[in-house]
Amino acid sequence: MNIRRFFGKNAREALAQVKQALGDDAIIVANRSVNGGTEIMAMLETDIATTSGQSAVATSMDNSRSLLDFVTAKDQPRQAAPQATAAPAMPANAQAAEEAAVQESAIMDMLKQHNEQQEQAYQVATQTLEEKMMGMMQEMRQMRSHFETQMSAMTWQHHLQHSPAKSKVLSTLLSASFSAALSRQIAEKMPNHIDVNKAPMWAKEVITRNLHTLDDEDALLDRGGIYALVGPTGVGKTTTTAKLAARYVMKHGTQNLGLITTDSYRIGGYEQLRIYGKILGVMVHAVKDEEDLKIALNELKNKHMILVDTVGVSQRDQAVTEQLSMLSRADSPIQKLLCLNATSTGDTLTDVMRSYKKHDIAGCIVTKLDEAAAIGNVLDVLIRERKRLFYTTSGQRVPEDIEVADKQALVERVLTPHQASLPYQYLDEELPLVISSMMQTAAQEH
Numbered sequence: 016m017n018i019r020r021f022f023g024k025n026a027r028e029a030l031a032q033v034k035q036a037l038g039d040d041a042i043i044v045a046n047r048s049v050n051g052g053t054e055i056m057a058m059l060e061t062d063i064a065t066t067s068g069q070s071a072v073a074t075s076m077d078n079s080r081s082l083l084d085f086v087t088a089k090d091q092p093r094q095a096a097p098q099a100t101a102a103p104a105m106p107a108n109a110q111a112a113e114e115a116a117v118q119e120s121a122i123m124d125m126l127k128q129h130n131e132q133q134e135q136a137y138q139v140a141t142q143t144l145e146e147k148m149m150g151m152m153q154e155m156r157q158m159r160s161h162f163e164t165q166m167s168a169m170t171w172q173h174h175l176q177h178s179p180a181k182s183k184v185l186s187t188l189l190s191a192s193f194s195a196a197l198s199r200q201i202a203e204k205m206p207n208h209i210d211v212n213k214a215p216m217w218a219k220e221v222i223t224r225n226l227h228t229l230d231d232e233d234a235l236l237d238r239g240g241i242y243a244l245v246g247p248t249g250v251g252k253t254t255t256t257a258k259l260a261a262r263y264v265m266k267h268g269t270q271n272l273g274l275i276t277t278d279s280y281r282i283g284g285y286e287q288l289r290i291y292g293k294i295l296g297v298m299v300h301a302v303k304d305e306e307d308l309k310i311a312l313n314e315l316k317n318k319h320m321i322l323v324d325t326v327g328v329s330q331r332d333q334a335v336t337e338q339l340s341m342l343s344r345a346d347s348p349i350q351k352l353l354c355l356n357a358t359s360t361g362d363t364l365t366d367v368m369r370s371y372k373k374h375d376i377a378g379c380i381v382t383k384l385d386e387a388a389a390i391g392n393v394l395d396v397l398i399r400e401r402k403r404l405f406y407t408t409s410g411q412r413v414p415e416d417i418e419v420a421d422k423q424a425l426v427e428r429v430l431t432p433h434q435a436s437l438p439y440q441y442l443d444e445e446l447p448l449v450i451s452s453m454m455q456t457a458a459q460e461h
Contacts, residue, residue: 017058017059018044018056018057018058019036019037019056019057019058020054020055020056021033021036021054021055021056021057022049022052022053022054022055023052023053023055024051024052024053025052025053026046026053026055026116027116027120028052028053029046029052029053029054029055030055030116032055033055033057036057037057037058037059038059040059040060040061041057041058041059041060042057042058042059042060043055043056043057044056044057044058178207179211180205180209180210180211180213180214181202181203181205181214183211183214183215184198184201184202184205184214184215184217184218185198185199185202187214187215187218187430188201188202188218188391188430191389191391191429191430192361192389192390192391192392192395193391193392193394193395194361194392194395194399196399197395197398197399201218201221201222204221205217205218215430218430219426219427219430222394222398222426222429222430223422223423223426225398226394226397226398226404226422226425226426227397227401227402227403227404227422228403228404228405228419228420228421228422229378229403229404229405229406229419229420232262232419233266235405236262236263236266236267236320239271239319239320240320240321240348240350241312241320241321241323241345241347241348241349241350242259242320242321242322242323242349242350242351242352242377243322243323243325243342243349243350243351243352244256244259244322244323244324244325244352244354244380245325245338245339245342245351245352245353245354245371245376246327246353246354246355246356246367246371247327247328247329247330247356247367248327248328248329249327249356250327250354250355250356250382250383251354251356251382251383251408252324252325252327252354253276253278253287253288253291253324254408254411254413255354255380255382255406255408255417256274256288256291256322256323256324257288257291257292257295257413257414258408258413258414258416258417259322259406259417260272260274260291260292260295260297260322261295261413261414262414262417263320263322264295264296264297265414267319267320269295269296269297271318271319271320272295272297272318272319272320272321272322273297273300273315273318273320273321273322274288274292274297274298274299274300274321274322274324275299275300275301275302275308275311275312275315275321275322275323275324276288276299276300276301276302276323276324276325277301277302277303277308277323277324277325277326277338277341278324278325278326278327288324291413294413300314300315304341305341305344305345308341308342308345309345309346312345312346312347313346316347323342323349325338325342326338330366330367330369330370330371331366331370335370335371336374339351339371339374340374343374343375350377350378351371351374351375351376351377352376352377352378352379352380352405353367353368353371353372353376353378353379353380353402354379354380354381354382355367355368355379355380355381355382355393355396355397356382356383357381357382357383357384357386357387357390357392357393358383358386358387359392359393360392361392361395361396364392364393364396365396368396368400368402372400372402376402377403378402378403378404378405379397379402379403379404379405380404380405380406380407380408381393381404381406381407381408381420382407382408383408383409384407384408384409385409385410385416389429390425390428390429391429394425394426394429404420404422405419405420406418406419406420407420407421407425
């Protein structure tokens with residue numbers, strides 16, 4: 016007999032070697048697991064000597080197991096070999112080995128499915144643990160924030176008790192709608208020798224010194240150029256454009272003034288400016304896109320001053336970037352004047368300024384000054400962002416209700432004691448907690 020040994024990493028690989036070497040008529044004599052894989056002993060049926068006959072084959076097969084037994088019960092103890100009186104075992108062939116390989120594949124699939132289920136269960140458990148950890152971290156952050164606020168309040172309380180002048184400045188500025196950040200910064204820089212009764216006057220001087228306004232309107236009008244009024248919806252850009260046009264006409268006449276509007280969205284937007292232009296004797300050019308703007312500017316290139324009224328959109332709208340980019344790509348340089356509504360809250364004005372200032376704002380115009388009960392919020396934004404204030408408006412009349420910004424008058428108005436509404440005035444004992452809470456909120460937003 017010519018018995019050959021085949022070795023593979025698994026039973027399937029070893030059986031493939033048997034089939035390749037001996038063909039489908041191969042007889043599996045023995046198979047067993049060895050270190051590193053599976054060993055199979057096989058031979059050809061034609062190699063069996065007739066003299067040894069069935070006894071030799073039976074003896075060999077008695078000492079072996081089928082591949083199916085090997086796969087399904089390889090961890091079970093090997094049974095004792097049957098006695099010679101048992102019926103002779105049928106020789107295994109390649110077809111039986113293939114069936115065993117299929118059985119092994121099914122077992123492997125079951126193991127793979129089991130592992131996937133275990134992995135899924137592990138991922139669910141991990142996600143649940145992460146969610147719990149995130150919840151704990153959030154609670155810890157809230158506790159830390161609360162602790163820091165309380166500690167800051169205690170610090171400020173101690174600080175203000177020993178400095179009544181600073182306490183007076185803080186109370187005055189906060190009641191006038193200035194932000195906690197600017198109010199604290201001004202109070203901290205106040206010299207210790209300032210008397211409490213002179214503290215408000217000292218604060219006025221500081222605010223006046225840091226509020227930048229238009230130095231000379233005549234120089235602005237004489238210099239000329241292209242100015243585009245930008246800002247959110249409803250801030251009064253169209254009316255302000257007409258007011259500026261009227262001021263220019265009063266000084267230089269109508270022949271050197273050009274008017275352009277990009278407001279093709281608002282119903283009556285173009286018509287409103289056209290009416291103002293008709294009164295002034297100035298033609299209004301309506302543009303829809305960048306190409307129209309270039310054409311209009313080319314037609315007006317000989318004008319000394321050109322005013323552009325833009326469409327109003329929310330400061331959070333993508334159209335803000337698109338519109339300002341269109342102005343920036345014009346062939347001639349266009350200076351942008353941001354219109355700020357004096358009646359808006361400090362948070363809203365800060366949001367507006369944040370959206371527009373990255374597009375190179377030349378200056379600002381504060382509108383609706385007559386409707387605002389307190390104007391500390393808008394002055395606060397101008398000071399913190401270091402933007403120059405050109406004009407203020409207070410009404411609908413053209414051109415009466417527009418003035419060159421007067422910082423002395425503005426600061427006097429904002430810090431006059433009777434202007435602050437009683438419900439919005441802070442008591443001395445309330446200041447530490449108010450300051451610390453505002454500072455903590457500002458730090459979290461930043």
